[in-house]
Every structure is written in structure tokens, then in C-alpha cells.
Amino acid sequence: MPHNPISNVQHDVMHSLYMNHHNWLYTWIRRRLDNQFDAADLTQDTFLRIHAKQNVDLINEPKAYLATIAKGLVSHFYRRKSLEQTYLEYLAKQPENLAPSTENQFIILQTLEAIDALLNTLPGHVKEVFLMSQLEGKKYQQIADEMTLSLATVKRYMKQAYVHCFVLMENDFFE
Structure with a gap:
């Protein structure tokens, strides 16, 4: 089977990128996590994404x-840890x-992560209203009073959140 020259070039560039930046990136991530094992995993994940x-x-x-990708992975790592700790x-x-x-x-934790990711795609006030309603069980008027919003705005935010969730579920967000 002949080798594809494009894939060889990609391989060489990737190898060079890894060799020239792995140690730097690992150190950069480790300072943010203070854990060598998680830092090693996230370093590898960064290169795998690339x-x-x-x-x-x-x-x-x-x-x-590399730093941009790693920042996102570190942020996700901390969100996941926080979610996991709350669940435990x-x-x-x-x-x-x-x-x-x-x-x-494990299945519940994966589902919670997917829901968290879905909610993070909502605008801040919409997410806050949705969580106050769904997790804290607050009535719309109570949310409106606490957030100094009109009742109509709270209803609009809730509709926006439900539609958003529905659309993402229809688009197989959870698969």
C-alpha cells in the first residue's frame, strides 16, 4: 500500500510540534492543576485535539x-471535577x-456533564433563570423578584431555555 505524502508531511509536522512543545505545555498545565498525572493526561489530550x-x-x-486548546481543557477539567464533587x-x-x-x-455523571455543557451554551441570565426554576423549584414571580426582572422576561427566558434544550436534544446533543 503506497504512503500518502500528505499524511507523511502531517506526521512530521505533528512529531516536530510534539517534540518541541510537549515539555513546555506539560509544565504550563501542571502549574494550573498541581497534579502531574492529570497534567500528563491533559497534555496528551491537547496534542490529540490538534x-x-x-x-x-x-x-x-x-x-x-497549544495554550488556547489547553486552557479549554483545563477549564473543562475543573468544571467536571466540581460537578463530580457535588454529585459525590x-x-x-x-x-x-x-x-x-x-x-x-458513571452514567449519571456523564449525563450531568452533557447537561452542564448544554446549559453553558445558554446566555448567562437565561441559564440562571432556568436553574433557579428547575433546580431550586422557584416560581417565576419569585425569580423575577430576586433578579429584578419582569415576569414577562422570566417567562421569555424560560421559553428560550426550553427551546434551546429541545433543539439540542433533537440534534443528538447527548449522543
């Missing part, structure tokens, strides 16, 4: 590009006989 794009030879500012605290308060299996806990 490799998947297959446009490695178009990168003009490698450090800036919730589980610890539940009677032992109601605790889901380890497999179900």
Missing part, C-alpha cells in the same frame, strides 16, 4: 495555539440502600 484537526502545518503560533456529596447524603451502582453513577 492531531484530529489534521491541519497541523497551518499553525503559525504553536505556543499560543449528594450521594454521600443518601441512604446506602438508595445509592446507584458504580456503573450507574
Whole structure:
């Protein structure tokens, strides 16, 4: 089977990018995580994201590009850790006989991450109104009073959030 010269060029550029920037990126991420194992994982994930794009030879500012991708991964890492910690605290308060299996806990955590990602695509006030309604069980008027919004605005935000969630679900957001 003949080798594709384009893939060889991409491979060489990727190899060079990895060799020239891996140690720097690992150190940069480790300072933000203070954990060598997670830093190693996120460093690899950064390079995998770049490799998947297959446009490695178009990168003009490698450090800036790597840092941008790594920042997003570090941010996601902390969001996931916070979500996981909140879920584990919730589980610890539940009677032992109601605790889901380890497999179900994993599935629930993945679902919570998907919901969190979905909610993060909403504008800030819309997300806040939606969470106050759905998680805290507050009535629309109560939300309006607390956020100094009109009742019509709260209703509009809720409609926007529901439509947004519906559209994303229809587009297989959770798959």
C-alpha cells in the first residue's frame, strides 16, 4: 500500500510540534492543576485535539495555539471535577440502600456533564433563570423578584431555555 505524502508531511509536522512543545505545555498545565498525572493526561489530550484537526502545518503560533486548546481543557477539567464533587456529596447524603451502582453513577455523571455543557451554551441570565426554576423549584414571580426582572422576561427566558434544550436534544446533543 503506497504512503500518502500528505499524511507523511502531517506526521512530521505533528512529531516536530510534539517534540518541541510537549515539555513546555506539560509544565504550563501542571502549574494550573498541581497534579502531574492529570497534567500528563491533559497534555496528551491537547496534542490529540490538534492531531484530529489534521491541519497541523497551518499553525503559525504553536505556543499560543497549544495554550488556547489547553486552557479549554483545563477549564473543562475543573468544571467536571466540581460537578463530580457535588454529585459525590449528594450521594454521600443518601441512604446506602438508595445509592446507584458504580456503573450507574458513571452514567449519571456523564449525563450531568452533557447537561452542564448544554446549559453553558445558554446566555448567562437565561441559564440562571432556568436553574433557579428547575433546580431550586422557584416560581417565576419569585425569580423575577430576586433578579429584578419582569415576569414577562422570566417567562421569555424560560421559553428560550426550553427551546434551546429541545433543539439540542433533537440534534443528538447527548449522543
